[in-house]
Amino acid sequence: MTALELLVAVGLAILVCNYVARRIRVAPPAVLLVGGVLLGFLPPLREIELPPDVVLLLFLPVLLYWEAFTSSLREIRVNQRIIVLTSTVLVAATAALVAVTAHLFGVPWGPAWVLGAAVAPTDATAVGVLGRGLPRRVATMMRAESLVNDGTALVIYALAVAVTVGEEHFSVPRLGEMFGLAYGGGIAVGALVTWVSLLVRRRLRDPAQHNLLALVTPLGAYLLAEQVHASGVLAVVVSGLWVSQVSPRSFPADAREHVHTVMTFVTSLLNGALFVLIGIEIHGAVSGLTSTGLARGLIAVLAVSAAVVLARFAFFFTSPYVIRLLDHRPKQRRLRMTARPRTVLAAAGFRGAVSLAAALAVPETLTNGSPFPDRDLIVFATAGVIAVTLLVQAPLLPGVVRWSGLTPDGAGELRRAEIAAVQAALDAFPQVVARLHTSDAVVDEVRTEYDRHLRALRAGQTDDADDRSASDAQAQYVDLRLALVAEKHAMIVRLRDENEIDDDVLRQIQADLDVEKSHVSRRRPS
Structure with missing residues (x-):
């Protein structure tokens, strides 16, 4: 053979x-x-x-x-x-x-x-x-x-x-x-x-x-x-x-x-x-x-x-x-x-x-x-x-x-980390907006998405923020979303480094953030 x-x-x-x-x-x-x-x-x-x-x-x-x-x-x-x-x-x-x-x-x-x-x-x-x-x-x-x-x-x-x-x-x-x-x-x-x-x-x-x-x-x-x-x-x-x-x-x-x-x-x-x-x-x-x-x-x-x-x-x-x-x-x-x-x-x-x-x-x-x-x-x-x-x-x-009687664990830790990441992005929102000079319309849209997503996480629900953007402000929308993803990623890495979350939790959230970043990046106008 x-x-x-x-x-x-x-x-x-x-x-x-x-x-x-x-x-x-x-x-x-x-x-x-x-x-x-x-x-x-x-x-x-x-x-x-x-x-x-x-x-x-x-x-x-x-x-x-x-x-x-x-x-x-x-x-x-x-x-x-x-x-x-x-x-x-x-x-x-x-x-x-x-x-x-x-x-x-x-x-x-x-x-x-x-x-x-x-x-x-x-x-x-x-x-x-x-x-x-x-x-x-x-x-x-x-x-x-x-x-x-x-x-x-x-x-x-x-x-x-x-x-x-x-x-x-x-x-x-x-x-x-x-x-x-x-x-x-x-x-x-x-x-x-x-x-x-x-x-x-x-x-x-x-x-x-x-x-x-x-x-x-x-x-x-x-x-x-x-x-x-x-x-x-x-x-x-x-x-x-x-x-x-x-x-x-x-x-x-x-x-x-x-x-x-x-x-x-x-x-x-x-x-x-x-x-x-x-x-x-x-x-x-x-x-x-x-x-x-x-x-x-x-x-x-x-x-x-x-x-x-x-x-x-x-x-x-x-x-x-x-x-x-x-x-x-x-x-x-x-x-x-x-x-x-x-x-x-x-x-x-x-x-x-x-x-x-x-x-x-x-x-x-x-x-x-x-x-x-x-x-x-x-x-x-x-x-x-x-x-x-x-x-x-x-x-x-x-x-x-x-x-x-052993069961998988880590769900609570994962949810806490997700909430901390979204909250970190919202806390950094004013500084990010000022650095990127984002228009008010885009700021309102993205903040609404993040507020809704944070409420869903705290309620124990899943609510993936969509990637809607006005056509005349698409580039600003992409830049703002990517900057906020970076803030979320920095937060979960810091939580891992401080032993607040496990490596497995970091990898789970990071995988979602990497997909989000790739998806948002593809929305950038050529």
Whole structure:
């Protein structure tokens, strides 16, 4: 099968599976995975192999960048301790428990740790899709964990592979050195690439060029970090978070609108394609299982999946009590979560592309030329764990969320921010009118629109101000409307900077303002 034929097949699968997912109200990743498995039965697709580099370079940087860009930095700061713990301690504990489980099945310690590291991190794309509709704090904790924990898992994975093939000898100093390089180097590279990218983007006015840099920046950060043996994942995450903070002030509205549209489409397409390809790859994992029987392999999958789930539940139901014993500050008391939201966090440990890419990247042979022990079982077990988390855990999550009583939040904050933005525009009205020398007729029309819109917001209604303007004063009308949009935008950015509103709230209002600005700008007479 040619690359073009594969592209068409995957594209059709994405269309059909997303339609089916909406019809049966099941999370799209689960349906896409099943669709990929069904595609794998087609003879031309049976020989398809997913190169690990394709996942780690073509898919991962852009997806992680956009997940980081659309995350709430305020919530990350507030919950940074638990995010750090889940991204490090939980990953290491999961890898260790899986390694012990695999060793009980006769897998040597080196390959057992390779398997543990491969299945330890949660998948950012799956968590991002399946975590929608949760309260902002819970959703941010899930997303931030999945963005960072790949770095920890890949360090453990690299050391386990190197020790197994005979290139390294395990030592605590060596492990510390690898972690320091991965985290410190990843953050430094991400900051450097983003700084250069922002210098360029601040001088661009063409939205298409902004789009190009939005795609090139995560790819460049990932590649450069990997070249110096740092964490490409952390470099991309740092880049996405930084750009999200400076975007409101640094980029023009039409560029933000264009990039948002294109990146939303690209990431949706990459997400869908990735889960379909994982489903196709499961066929290869099954057919490649030769060192043991299928029944024993399935038992190993169930055992490893149980270890993954057990480690996660144990962490979320022990670590909070340890923290409470050690930290009695009032701030810590305010951050405490009840058992129900912790159950949601524990149940959301989905695995995905990074795990499969790590398993497929295990070398075929050792340095002495002998086969890598149990490589086929590592690939099979990893694919099985991904299937279990997406096909069993994911469909159960909505029920767990309903049981927990958690509901989306932020509506009140959004409404307060909208009111503050419109009020800021009205407060600046006299100064703006004086600066633009706007005629009385246009002033009366625009002030009437804004007064009506503000009353509607305070009453809890929606009343989008239209763009009527007298033909003989259209230019003045456009100038005044654009100046007032700028005042509203400045207000919501200031509210974000002062932690009065969340990044998500800013992005929602900013998207509306960018559309309004583009629409009004098109009304300017030529």
